[in-house]
Amino acid sequence: MVHEQHSDGEAMASNSIVNAAPSVELSQDIERVTSLTRLEDDWDTYGGAPVTSSAAASVTNVLRSFAEAHDGSNYTAVRPHSITPLASGGVNVEWHGPFGELTLEVYPDGRLGCYIVESRDGQTTERDEEEPALQTVMTSLRRILGVQQRA
């Protein structure tokens, strides 16, 4: 079983135990997002702003939507690799998969931006989208992670 260590020390469980406690993992990630709003000014020593409530609400909505799209029973399959603060007051959410990486930037006002690096058949492509639809992000994420949509 593989465990990833989040920067705040929480453990991320692998697919092998996903069915044991899916809601716990989602709750942990939402708590992680909430905790970022409690950062102090200058949290990064370069004058960084704490994550805004709008950004946190938007990230939470994304995570809940992704979990719902996977019936809540396979949240680990779409669980982010990292949820980290940006100095702007936004949030950076990253997913790493066998077919590339997807970076979701949530701006301080809650808007989304997406950067995707996809590797297939020995070729790597990059693309960047401003204010993508959530469904578009979800589709790209499934491609990166190699997971199927819920039937």
Add this chain to the structure above:
Amino acid sequence: MPTSPEQVDIEDDLYRRIVPDNVTNGELNAGAFSLRPGEDALSVDIARLTSVEECLARAGRPDVGLSVLSVGDVVALGLTVEHDPVVGDAASGIPANYAHARITGENSRAIRSKLAKAAVILVSPERRPS
């Protein structure tokens, strides 16, 4: 202490402070290279003009670590590095920092991600007990 800017060499290394939230699974994340509201350049220190200890001391916090990246890697991303010495102002609490430099240019999601991959953690930040 001199205050006039020097030429930045392509072989120079740059230090940027990092905090625990900049590290995920032992690797830097893109947040380490993000700009605060209103900021138009990333602050770094030119390694040959300072020391690890001085950089860490400037933060004035115990949880801070340090990352290093090469000017060559930064320039390869289409960015520019300018030496920008800080004279300092005791009245406002701004310390002098002759080693200070600015990385200017695009600070997009892609650039931040690539900077995070190019940089190396020199001193790991320590998460303080809450």
